[in-house]
Amino acid sequence: MCPKKELILDSYSNRNADLDRELVVHAAECLDCKEYLDNFDQVARLTETNLLHIVELDQIEIEVYKRLAVQGGTLANTTDTVKRRFRKYELLDLLIRLKEIVRFSWINLNNYRLLWLTVFAVALFTASWRYLIPGNDLSSSVSISKPRLETFRQEQLRQHIEEANAMHYLKNDSRTSQSILRLVKEQAQGTDLESYAGQQIQIAQRQRW
Numbered sequence: 703m704c705p706k707k708e709l710i711l712d713s714y715s716n717r718n719a720d721l722d723r724e725l726v727v728h729a730a731e732c733l734d735c736k737e738y739l740d741n742f743d744q745v746a747r748l749t750e751t752n753l754l755h756i757v758e759l760d761q762i763e764i765e766v767y768k769r770l771a772v773q774g775g776t777l778a779n780t781t782d783t784v785k786r787r788f789r790k791y792e793l794l795d796l797l798i799r800l801k802e803i804v805r806f807s808w809i810n811l812n813n814y815r816l817l818w819l820t821v822f823a824v825a826l827f828t829a830s831w832r833y834l835i836p837g838n839d840l841s842s843s844v845s846i847s848k849p850r851l852e853t854f855r856q857e858q859l860r861q862h863i864e865e866a867n868a869m870h871y872l873k874n875d876s877r878t879s880q881s882i883l884r885l886v887k888e889q890a891q892g893t894d895l896e897s898y899a900g901q902q903i904q905i906a907q908r909q910r911w
C-alpha cells in the first residue's frame with residue numbers, strides 16, 4: 703500500500719494540475735500507484751463512454767419530439783391531429799388484419815379454391831368451345847371478334863360470381879353475395895352462367911338462418 707494513493711485520489715477529485723505532474727512522475731516509478739492510476743483511468747473512461755451514450759439517446763429523443771412538435775404545429779386543431787393519427791393507425795391495423803385473413807384463407811380454403819378454379823376452367827372451356835366453333839370461318843373478322851367479346855363478357859361475369867362466393871364464404875355476407883348473383887343472372891341470360899347463378903342463389907338462400 704503506497705501512501706501517495708490518497709494524494710492521487712485527491713488530485714483526481716480536485717483536478718489539481720500542479721499535483722498531477724508530481725504524481726505522474728511518482729506513478730511511473732511506483733508499481734502500486736501505476737496500477738491504481740490505470741484502474742482509475744479505466745473506470746473514468748467507462749463512465750465517460752456511458753455518459754456519452756445517454757447524451758446520444760437524449761439527442762435522438764429531442765429530435766423526435768421536435769419533429770412531432772413541428773408536425774403537430776402545422777395542423778391547427780390538436781384533436782384533429784390525434785384523430786388523423788388514430789385513423790392512420792386504424793388503417794394500418796386493418797391492412798394487417800386483412801393480410802392475416804388473406805393468408806389464413808389461403809391456407810384453409812386452398813382445396814375449396816381449387817374446386818372453384820376447376821369448375822370455372824370447365825365452364826370456360828365449354829363456353830369457348832360452343833362460341834368458337836361457329837367462329838371458325840376465318841374470312842369474317844366479325845364472326846371471330848363477336849365470340850371473343852362474348853367470352854370476355856362471360857369471364858367478367860365469372861369473376862363476379864367468384865366475388866359473390868368470396869362475400870358469402872369469406873365475409874359471411876350472404877345478402878351482398880345474393881345481390882351480385884342476381885345481377886350476374888340477369889346479365890347472363892341464355893348462357894350456362896344464368897342457371898349456375900340461379901343455383902348459387904338457391905344455395906345461399908338455403909343457408910340463410
Ligand SMILES: [Zn+2]
Binds near residue numbers: 705706707728729736
Ligand atoms: Zn506510490
